[in-house]
Amino acid sequence: MAAATAQSRKTAQVRRLLIQAVIVIAIMVIIWSTYTTAQTNLNALGITGGYAFLERATGWSYSFSLLPRSVDDTYLRTLTIGFINTLFLGSLCIVLSTVLGFVIGSIRDTSNLALQTIASAYVQLFRNLPLILQLVFWYAVFIHLPGPRQAHTLGDIAFFSNRGLMLPALNLSGEIALILLLGSILLGVIVLLVRISVARALVIWASGTAIAIAVCLLIFVPQGESIVSVPALKGLRFLGGMQMTIELVAMIVAIVLYSSAYIAEVVRGGLAEVPKGLIEAGQALGLSGRTIWSRIKLPMALRSIVPPLGNQWIFVMKATTIGVAIGFSDLFMIVSTSLTQTGQTLELIAILMGCFLLINFALAQLVDLINRRMQLKAH
Amino acid sequence: MLKTIGKFAVAALAASVPVLAGAADPSPTTQKIIDRGTLLCTGHNGSFFGFVEVNDRNEWKGLDIDMCRGLATAILGDPDKAQIVPLSWAQRFPALQSGDVDLIIKATTWTMGRDTELGLQFSIPYFLGAAQFMAHADLGVTEAAELDGGTICVEAGTTIERIAGDFLSSNNIEHTMVSYEKGAELRAAYLAKRCDAFAGWGPNLAVIRATEVDDSEAHVILSDQLSTDPISAAMRQGDEEFVDLVNYLIAALIKAEELGITSENVDEIAANPPSTTVARLLGADPGIGERLGLRDSWAREVIAEIGNFGQMYDRNLGKDSPYKLDRGLNALWKDGGVLYTPIID
Numbered sequence: 001m002a003a004a005t006a007q008s009r010k011t012a013q014v015r016r017l018l019i020q021a022v023i024v025i026a027i028m029v030i031i032w033s034t035y036t037t038a039q040t041n042l043n044a045l046g047i048t049g050g051y052a053f054l055e056r057a058t059g060w061s062y063s064f065s066l067l068p069r070s071v072d073d074t075y076l077r078t079l080t081i082g083f084i085n086t087l088f089l090g091s092l093c094i095v096l097s098t099v100l101g102f103v104i105g106s107i108r109d110t111s112n113l114a115l116q117t118i119a120s121a122y123v124q125l126f127r128n129l130p131l132i133l134q135l136v137f138w139y140a141v142f143i144h145l146p147g148p149r150q151a152h153t154l155g156d157i158a159f160f161s162n163r164g165l166m167l168p169a170l171n172l173s174g175e176i177a178l179i180l181l182l183g184s185i186l187l188g189v190i191v192l193l194v195r196i197s198v199a200r201a202l203v204i205w206a207s208g209t210a211i212a213i214a215v216c217l218l219i220f221v222p223q224g225e226s227i228v229s230v231p232a233l234k235g236l237r238f239l240g241g242m243q244m245t246i247e248l249v250a251m252i253v254a255i256v257l258y259s260s261a262y263i264a265e266v267v268r269g270g271l272a273e274v275p276k277g278l279i280e281a282g283q284a285l286g287l288s289g290r291t292i293w294s295r296i297k298l299p300m301a302l303r304s305i306v307p308p309l310g311n312q313w314i315f316v317m318k319a320t321t322i323g324v325a326i327g328f329s330d331l332f333m334i335v336s337t338s339l340t341q342t343g344q345t346l347e348l349i350a351i352l353m354g355c356f357l358l359i360n361f362a363l364a365q366l367v368d369l370i371n372r373r374m375q376l377k378a379h
Numbered sequence: 380m381l382k383t384i385g386k387f388a389v390a391a392l393a394a395s396v397p398v399l400a401g402a403a404d405p406s407p408t409t410q411k412i413i414d415r416g417t418l419l420c421t422g423h424n425g426s427f428f429g430f431v432e433v434n435d436r437n438e439w440k441g442l443d444i445d446m447c448r449g450l451a452t453a454i455l456g457d458p459d460k461a462q463i464v465p466l467s468w469a470q471r472f473p474a475l476q477s478g479d480v481d482l483i484i485k486a487t488t489w490t491m492g493r494d495t496e497l498g499l500q501f502s503i504p505y506f507l508g509a510a511q512f513m514a515h516a517d518l519g520v521t522e523a524a525e526l527d528g529g530t531i532c533v534e535a536g537t538t539i540e541r542i543a544g545d546f547l548s549s550n551n552i553e554h555t556m557v558s559y560e561k562g563a564e565l566r567a568a569y570l571a572k573r574c575d576a577f578a579g580w581g582p583n584l585a586v587i588r589a590t591e592v593d594d595s596e597a598h599v600i601l602s603d604q605l606s607t608d609p610i611s612a613a614m615r616q617g618d619e620e621f622v623d624l625v626n627y628l629i630a631a632l633i634k635a636e637e638l639g640i641t642s643e644n645v646d647e648i649a650a651n652p653p654s655t656t657v658a659r660l661l662g663a664d665p666g667i668g669e670r671l672g673l674r675d676s677w678a679r680e681v682i683a684e685i686g687n688f689g690q691m692y693d694r695n696l697g698k699d700s701p702y703k704l705d706r707g708l709n710a711l712w713k714d715g716g717v718l719y720t721p722i723i724d
Binding site for chain 2: 048
């Protein structure tokens with residue numbers, strides 16, 4: 001009897017393995033035949049494939065880059081800049097829309113009717129209009145601002161014109177600022193990995209970042225120059241300071257407004273899921289409303305907020321691809337322009353897909369990490 | 380993105396087309412057009428004024444559209460059998476390669492890269508355009524060197540983008556370039572003064588200045604000519620006979636102007652040809668059709684439908700159009716321009 005059961009279990013196992021093997025082989029055959037057919041037909045059409053074009057100079061320029069750029073850059077450097085732009089815009093929008101989303105979502109959860117109405121109007125307005133429409137709208141508004149010579153100014157140190165937002169900044173080059181930013185993100189992830197309390201992690205992260213900035217200022221600011229660079233009008237444009245082009249500003253505004261409306265709903269849902277009993281227990285202990293919110297509601301809610309929040313973050317990264325509608329040079333726009341200039345469609349699409357898979361896979365891992373960190377130990 | 384991949388999948392599935400047909404047989408592409416009963420031409424996603432535009436009755440018009448209608452007349456005998464497929468600048472090459480259109484007639488510049496790596500072949504040029512800058516007059520600039528430090532807007536993925544980049548960097552003019560996917564967005568950004576200047580194709584700039592701005596005095600077209608772009612029809616590699624057909628369509632249109640044949644007098648002249656050249660062109664003497672696998676009367680029918688090159692130009696860009704563009708380089712060789720044709724013997 002036992003032998004027969006073992007026998008049939010073995011057969012079932014063999015059958016399962018066979019089915020899986022067949023599926024794997026079928027997938028490989030499909031991929032292989034797609035590849036060879038594409039190869040044959042591209043050859044027949046006389047299209048030169050391969051990645052040799054990456055070493056060639058592009059001969060064109062674009063609106064925004066954190067690193068120095070020129071028309072003599074290779075496609076590789078140009079695509080890298082596009083990748084960095086997407087990463088930069090995406091991260092900035094994720095941080096801003098998460099903060100704003102938490103604020104709006106928490107307001108929707110309060111008992112103040114006026115605030116609640118405003119918050120829900122915000123959510124309905126920005127969530128229900130297509131993102132691209134909002135982007136085009138904001139861009140149309142911003143480019144009708146006065147020109148650089150008649151820019152709105154705040155004490156002659158910050159300017160807002162139809163060229164962009166010019167802010168005073170630390171006197172560091174784009175490369176160093178970028179390295180600092182990446183270092184700060186890395187430190188944040190490491191701090192998250194180490195099991196210490198959130199408050200302590202925040203202190204370590206903030207002080208570490210501040211020390212790194214101070215060290216860079218000491219080393220890289222040339223003798224005799226001020227550590228703060230203030231933008232000033234010179235000829236047709238502003239020089240100095242931090243220059244956020246109007247395309248970048250429009251992208252941030254549109255994506256943050258849209259995405260924060262979604263995050264607000266996620267946050268509201270998370271807060272609503274906290275068992276009533278816990279809150280009543282807090283009240284019974286005589287805790288203040290604020291303590292109940294920060295010590296009971298938010299920590300409990302975060303556990304159900306984080307997974308959908310991660311989805312939203314991945315969405316924000318992908319949403320940067322609408323830059324093409326207003327001429328913001330994100331990765332998609334750079335790929336799309338490279339595509340017409342070189343005709344290397346398949347290679348460039350592969351690069352685009354690879355980059356987005358990389359970004360969003362890493363982001364998913366990060367969300368998973370946060371999620372595990374949030375888990376209650378007893379659960 | 381998916382769409383592009385899909386198109387490539389279609390291209391990948393399509394069997395490679397056998398080449399080399401007999402002299403009198405229609406070429407593979409021509410045969411496909413005859414079997415389908417329509418000619419698939421490139422349109423535009425919106426209007427590219429003067430060349431590919433949509434009028435207020437939702438009909439396509441323009442120099443390129445007329446060229447396409449001419450080709451439809453030559454092959455199928457009916458200009459209305461030209462079917463216009465709206466495509467963006469970026470979509471046109473993948474669309475041609477995957478067979479979504481039969482050829483590209485869409486203000487497309489003949490470049491070495493496109494000719495070799497993209498697997499295209501080009502017809503003889505039918506138009507010459509130079510890239511230029513248009514700037515806001517209140518900046519007080521008259522030449523490109525004065526744009527130093529300015530913001531220049533261009534249309535993404537076009538040759539203008541590269542020509543302008545090359546010109547500005549080789550003349551050490553520091554600049555920020557902002558590129559847009561669509562002409563309408565580019566114009567809106569320029570008019571809102573997002574950019575100091577706008578690099579575009581001379582004819583295009585003149586069209587915009589003539590029709591789209593409230594005060595044409597407020598804009599100057601800078602004197603620097605950055606290039607001269609030969610505008611040609613682009614076709615897939617491997618069908619030389621189809622290229623011949625398009626070349627001789629262009630040649631016939633220019634030749635007709637040279638010989639004074641118009642859409643009004645073509646039938647009259649064909650009935651009583653003054654010379655053998657005219658008789659051959661209009662099919663009164665046989666030969667012009669057979670070599671291309673077409674009817675001998677194709678050129679006559681084309682001229683009757685869309686006129687000669689001069690008429691096409693005047694109607695779409697020149698004195699009978701809203702744009703009033705000078706013929707300039709695009710006049711016949713004997714009128715001070717550069718247009719000429721191969722000998723039609």
